[in-house]
Amino acid sequence: MHMRLSIPPKVVQMNRFAPVSADFSPVVEGGAEFMPKLSKTKRGSRAMKRTSEQMKRGLKKVSCLMAACAVLAAGALTPMAATAQSSGPLRIEITDGVIEPLPFAIPDFVAEDGGASDFARSISRVIAADLASTGLFREIPQDAFISGISNFSSPVAYADWKAINAQALITGAVSSSGDSINVKFRVFDVFSGQPLGEGLQFSGGAGGWRRMAHKVADIVYSRITGESGYFDSRVVFVAESGPKNARRKRLAIMDYDGANVQYLTDSSALVLAPRFSPQGDRVLYTSYETGFPQVYVLDVATVGRRVLSSQEGTMTFAPRFSPDGRTVVYSLSAGGNTDLYTMDIASGQARRLTQAPSIETAPSFSPDGSKIVFESDRSGSQQLYVMPATGGEATRISFGQGRYGTPVWSPRGDLIAFTKQNAGRFHIGVMRTDGSEERLLTASFLDEGPTWSPNGRVIMFTRESQGASGEASLYSVDITGRNLRRVLTEGAASDPAWSPLLN
Amino acid sequence: MKHIAMTALFVGALAVSACSNDRFGNGRFGGGSGDFVAGSPSDPRSPAYFNQTIGDRVLFAVDQSTLSPEAVQVLTQQATWLMENTSYTAVIEGHADEQGTREYNLALGARRASAVQNFLIDRGVAPNRLQTVSYGKERPLEICSDELCYSKNRRAVTVLAAGAITS
Numbered sequence: 001m002h003m004r005l006s007i008p009p010k011v012v013q014m015n016r017f018a019p020v021s022a023d024f025s026p027v028v029e030g031g032a033e034f035m036p037k038l039s040k041t042k043r044g045s046r047a048m049k050r051t052s053e054q055m056k057r058g059l060k061k062v063s064c065l066m067a068a069c070a071v072l073a074a075g076a077l078t079p080m081a082a083t084a085q086s087s088g089p090l091r092i093e094i095t096d097g098v099i100e101p102l103p104f105a106i107p108d109f110v111a112e113d114g115g116a117s118d119f120a121r122s123i124s125r126v127i128a129a130d131l132a133s134t135g136l137f138r139e140i141p142q143d144a145f146i147s148g149i150s151n152f153s154s155p156v157a158y159a160d161w162k163a164i165n166a167q168a169l170i171t172g173a174v175s176s177s178g179d180s181i182n183v184k185f186r187v188f189d190v191f192s193g194q195p196l197g198e199g200l201q202f203s204g205g206a207g208g209w210r211r212m213a214h215k216v217a218d219i220v221y222s223r224i225t226g227e228s229g230y231f232d233s234r235v236v237f238v239a240e241s242g243p244k245n246a247r248r249k250r251l252a253i254m255d256y257d258g259a260n261v262q263y264l265t266d267s268s269a270l271v272l273a274p275r276f277s278p279q280g281d282r283v284l285y286t287s288y289e290t291g292f293p294q295v296y297v298l299d300v301a302t303v304g305r306r307v308l309s310s311q312e313g314t315m316t317f318a319p320r321f322s323p324d325g326r327t328v329v330y331s332l333s334a335g336g337n338t339d340l341y342t343m344d345i346a347s348g349q350a351r352r353l354t355q356a357p358s359i360e361t362a363p364s365f366s367p368d369g370s371k372i373v374f375e376s377d378r379s380g381s382q383q384l385y386v387m388p389a390t391g392g393e394a395t396r397i398s399f400g401q402g403r404y405g406t407p408v409w410s411p412r413g414d415l416i417a418f419t420k421q422n423a424g425r426f427h428i429g430v431m432r433t434d435g436s437e438e439r440l441l442t443a444s445f446l447d448e449g450p451t452w453s454p455n456g457r458v459i460m461f462t463r464e465s466q467g468a469s470g471e472a473s474l475y476s477v478d479i480t481g482r483n484l485r486r487v488l489t490e491g492a493a494s495d496p497a498w499s500p501l502l503n
Numbered sequence: 504m505k506h507i508a509m510t511a512l513f514v515g516a517l518a519v520s521a522c523s524n525d526r527f528g529n530g531r532f533g534g535g536s537g538d539f540v541a542g543s544p545s546d547p548r549s550p551a552y553f554n555q556t557i558g559d560r561v562l563f564a565v566d567q568s569t570l571s572p573e574a575v576q577v578l579t580q581q582a583t584w585l586m587e588n589t590s591y592t593a594v595i596e597g598h599a600d601e602q603g604t605r606e607y608n609l610a611l612g613a614r615r616a617s618a619v620q621n622f623l624i625d626r627g628v629a630p631n632r633l634q635t636v637s638y639g640k641e642r643p644l645e646i647c648s649d650e651l652c653y654s655k656n657r658r659a660v661t662v663l664a665a666g667a668i669t670s
Contacts, residue, residue, distance in 0.1 A: 244646040318606040336617020338610035359610040405604040468646040
């Protein structure tokens with residue numbers, strides 16, 4: 001059934017991104033003939049060679065941009081796309097020292113006409129913030145610059161950027177035409193005196209300027225690290241207000257960095273734990289709209305919502321989409337017992353996956369759709385299990401001290417993030433899908449509910465502070481345990497779920 | 504699901520603004536903390552008697568849904584009252600303390616509510632007069648972060664409503 005909409009109309013504006021983003025297809029910039037192109041294989045082999053040399057020398061500071069980032073990438077827990085070519089698995093535990101972030105310079109983008117001046121600096125600032133927020137990059141302050149960029153087409157004075165130790169230089173220009181803006185940019189490997197890839201440009205409605213900045217940052221990130229970015233993405237979460245014993249909660253959506261918040265429901269009914277569809281077009285969540293918790297599916301573009309299943313005397317919660325977006329796996333409680341079910345969204349056909357007197361909840365599909373990881377207290381305490389997506393025998397994968405819950409399969413398929421409760425503390429952690437190599441990334445009074453960035457590099461979660469005035473907020477942390485940051489939201493916030501990269 | 508609205512109406516009419524602006528029963532309508540509820544606690548047929556004199560809630564140990572001897576005592580009287588006052592129905596709310604993940608606590612609250620429901624049915628209360636709901640850790644009664652508060656939050660509350668369950 002369709003429910004009444006109670007949303008301010010401005011939410012609809014947000015969704016005008018769909019047609020706008022069609023204009024975002026990157027265009028190789030013309031007039032870039034002065035930029036010599038290095039073939040990928042050539043650069044790749046150079047990076048590999050340097051990386052292995054650096055490894056032999058004990059990971060001393062590297063000077064080449066590509067080599068530096070290959071080392072950064074190799075430092076992560078999992079081998080990444082960029083390091084598939086590197087010379088062997090180098091693993092760093094979270095107790096290891098911090099890797100030096102790569103210094104970059106980004107002069108204010110050049111405004112090529114009066115209409116562009118409102119956006120040129122803002123766009124370059126968002127790009128800088130995106131890159132710096134990863135912890136893999138460090139921005140060189142503009143007051144350290146020796147030369148500026150006043151003309152996008154002028155040759156780069158590499159020596160001036162080398163002198164301030166900028167390993168990467170990002171230049172760009174913005175022009176406007178009516179309500180549209182055009183953003184073009186280039187990335188330079190300063191120490192090798194070469195552009196890194198081709199110049200690109202995006203155009204679109206001026207209202208989408210932040211998205212254009214995020215797209216530029218995603219490309220820069222991708223060129224330097226060899227893995228895809230995550231900046232042009234959104235997060236759906238629960239916005240909280242009111243005292244601890246009468247919390248008001250409503251669904252909200254924002255850019256990954258906290259900008260452009262829009263509310264999807266009002267706070268008349270308690271709502272919990274939203275999850276994005278793999279296409280980013282729908283959100284599953286649990287609402288007490290009827291007085292009893294039930295799973296709803298909400299269309300992000302229209303904010304229309306409907307209850308997924310309503311079975312007398314039961315409660316449903318903990319929903320998640322399958323990777324193809326057609327099936328939902330969720331928990332159903334009947335007679336005090338909680339088991340896992342899947343439902344085909346189109347037909348409404350439900351299928352029971354578990355039949356045990358224990359609690360089975362928090363299910364999450366593997367990215368190939370073949371398996372489901374979930375939590376169960378069948379052993380006597382909350383632990384993690386993996387079973388076939390159609391049900392059947394489950395294998396326990398968590399064996400450490402304490403209780404494990406809220407497992408979420410990484411989009412790369414190699415890791416499972418979870419919440420661990422032990423000795424009065426909560427942790428966000430990751431383990432391989434067979435339960436090996438467990439590593440705790442955070443510790444606090446109450447951390448819970450991890451969600452993966454689209455590239456599987458960052459985890460966002462809820463941290464709740466202690467005591468009568470305790471409040472929830474969103475944090476993010478790198479899968480190496482570095483770069484713990486608070487995600488700024490207007491008010492208290494919980495239960496984040498990251499979207500895929502937008503198109 | 505009309506019973507929810509009826510609960511609010513019923514209590515709201517007599518309790519003025521004692522409840523929060525949350526439109527769902529969250530256990531705060533119940534007695535025990537000086538809430539002004541329907542009737543007099545000394546009138547054995549009144550909801551106030553049920554809520555305050557008998558007690559509308561039972562408490563649980565950490566991560567447990569087993570009824571304690573104290574809980575059995577309270578629920579025995581609740582069953583008797585419900586058998587004698589057949590115009591009332593009840594929604595049993597299960598709650599958990601904040602030490603636990605959100606979804607697990609929802610399932611744990613469901614267990615607790617169900618333990619109370621099963622007990623009342625065993626003592627003769629008609630099953631169609633009882634419904635359960637879990638709030639997990641979403642509606643704590645006490646807000647401090649230590650065992651003093653946690654022990655009161657691990658509860659199942661029998662929330663009375665006038666009239667038959669219609670959903």
